[in-house]
Amino acid sequence: MDWPNSFRMSIPVDRENLIQTIEEFGASAYFITSSVDDYPHVTHSSFEISEDSLFIKLGRRSSKNAEQNSRISILWPPVESGGYNLIVDGTIERTDSEKWRVQFDSAILHRPADSPVQGTDNGCDSDCKPV
Numbered sequence: 001m002d003w004p005n006s007f008r009m010s011i012p013v014d015r016e017n018l019i020q021t022i023e024e025f026g027a028s029a030y031f032i033t034s035s036v037d038d039y040p041h042v043t044h045s046s047f048e049i050s051e052d053s054l055f056i057k058l059g060r061r062s063s064k065n066a067e068q069n070s071r072i073s074i075l076w077p078p079v080e081s082g083g084y085n086l087i088v089d090g091t092i093e094r095t096d097s098e099k100w101r102v103q104f105d106s107a108i109l110h111r112p113a114d115s116p117v118q119g120t121d122n123g124c125d126s127d128c129k130p131v
Helices: 015-025 060-068
Strands: 028-034 040-050 053-057 071-076 085-094 099-111 127-130
Touching (some): 015 040, 015 099, 040 060
């Protein structure tokens, strides 16, 4: 990753740069769906990028969850030790019988603070920044 000020704990990602950031993290991630009763389901899957959107094939349980609750979160683990996670929230819709399209709502680069710290006024003990 060649981000400016990479020594910082939080780095904002502009929506215009989100696809580029996703490409830097790689073409596979953890997809988190939830059922109607909010039971989470996590799968690791590959995806395609086309026209500023992600397209993915979901399994049976993830598809059922997405049909009932279109909200999804996606997590890319750090590329390097001590690096940032990329977390994207959005919605998902079926494009055909096999593929789903992700619409982005928000994204953050996140990593735990270097050492345990007292809670801040906003209750966040980690260094994260919404984008």
